[in-house]
Amino acid sequence: MAKEIIIDKPLDMHLHLRDTQMLNLVAPLSAKYFSGAIIMPNLIPPVTDKDMLIAYRERIKKAIGDEIFKPYMTLFFKSDYDYKFLESIKDELSAIKLYPAGITTNSEGGVEGFDIEKLKPTLEAMSELNIPLCIHGESNGFVMDREAEFIPIYEKLASSFPKLKIIMEHITTAKSVEALERYENLYATITLHHLLITLDDVAGGMLKPHLFCKPIAKRPEDRKALLKVALSAHPKVMFGSDSAPHPKHTKEAPGCAAGVFTAPIALPLLAELFEEHNALDKLQDFISTNAQKIYNITPPSKLVILQKKQMDIPLSYGDIVPMMAGEKCSWRIKEIKVK
Ligand code: DOR
Numbered sequence: 001m002a003k004e005i006i007i008d009k010p011l012d013m014h015l016h017l018r019d020t021q022m023l024n025l026v027a028p029l030s031a032k033y034f035s036g037a038i039i040m041p042n043l044i045p046p047v048t049d050k051d052m053l054i055a056y057r058e059r060i061k062k063a064i065g066d067e068i069f070k071p072y073m074t075l076f077f078k079s080d081y082d083y084k085f086l087e088s089i090k091d092e093l094s095a096i097k098l099y100p101a102g103i104t105t106n107s108e109g110g111v112e113g114f115d116i117e118k119l120k121p122t123l124e125a126m127s128e129l130n131i132p133l134c135i136h137g138e139s140n141g142f143v144m145d146r147e148a149e150f151i152p153i154y155e156k157l158a159s160s161f162p163k164l165k166i167i168m169e170h171i172t173t174a175k176s177v178e179a180l181e182r183y184e185n186l187y188a189t190i191t192l193h194h195l196l197i198t199l200d201d202v203a204g205g206m207l208k209p210h211l212f213c214k215p216i217a218k219r220p221e222d223r224k225a226l227l228k229v230a231l232s233a234h235p236k237v238m239f240g241s242d243s244a245p246h247p248k249h250t251k252e253a254p255g256c257a258a259g260v261f262t263a264p265i266a267l268p269l270l271a272e273l274f275e276e277h278n279a280l281d282k283l284q285d286f287i288s289t290n291a292q293k294i295y296n297i298t299p300p301s302k303l304v305i306l307q308k309k310q311m312d313i314p315l316s317y318g319d320i321v322p323m324m325a326g327e328k329c330s331w332r333i334k335e336i337k338v339k
């Protein structure tokens with residue numbers, strides 16, 4: 001019999017579901033295979049109040065129909081959120097996502113200049129209310145250095161707000177892995193694509209728009225450092241796909257939108273990667289258990305049975321091209337059991 005592995009309650013701790021037709025197309029693809037996901041708030045306009053958050057959650061629920069899937073909602077960070085507002089919304093939300101202004105897709109309303117003093121009241125309230133802070137940690141410097149240049153800000157935040165859980169989203173560098181070790185309250189998500197590719201895959205040969213994302217994939221030694229903590233399921237790291245769909249015509253264009261679409265193929269590709277490195281026994285922790293502990297959540301029951309049997313990665317899902325479109329994966333999803 002082909003080799004199998006069962007993942008209990010897979011979680012995607014960083015997911016873009018978008019809105020309207022795109023939401024209707026992509027939400028079912030995550031909802032089928034995952035128990036839940038942290039839903040990013042970078043819509044147009046971004047999710048910044050309780051009504052918007054609840055309405056978006058309802059649109060997600062409608063889009064996924066009968067699938068068992070918990071959308072863990074987030075707000076788009078604003079420095080004028082006060083204690084009273086955060087207290088009133090706390091039960092509806094799992095985290096707040098901070099974007100430096102203009103750093104990536106739909107982040108224009110993010111934080112300008114990064115004066116921590118200005119952010120202090122909101123961060124103190126989050127800390128007291130135990131609301132995790134997710135950060136897209138990049139400066140506006142040279143593209144390969146942006147994440148490393150942001151590390152002093154992570155350090156300042158981590159030391160100034162020791163009770164605040166700070167999640168370094170989609171880390172791509174060895175330096176971020178090191179920073180993670182230095183502060184108790186720093187955690188990280190790691191994407192599938194940053195475990196598989198380096199900048200060479202994006203731009204070393206013919207330009208690959210479907211591998212272009214923010215933060216851009218880095219050097220082989222960075223990828224190695226990410227693999228080390230992911231494959232050992234370091235307790236401070238968790239899987240977050242950053243699956244970020246864009247229509248094909250906005251990727252295959254002179255100005256290519258940033259984002260790699262991986263949600264429906266992530267679990268088989270992770271199984272393939274972990275098997276290649278003799279680390280299948282760590283997959284459960286990386287895809288679910290670590291995140292449950294970090295976020296203190298119990299997702300709905302779902303068992304995903306992965307089997308070592310070849311799968312063809314689709315050329316597209318509607319007008320979205322996934323990572324590795326048309327290529328093969330040696331694992332596939334055999335069955336999903338919802339208890
Ligand atoms: O590549 C990216 N795409 N990185 C992000 O941070 C945002 C995302 C998107 O929303 O398209």
Ligand code: ZN
Pocket residue numbers: 014016040242244
């Ligand atoms: Zn993202």
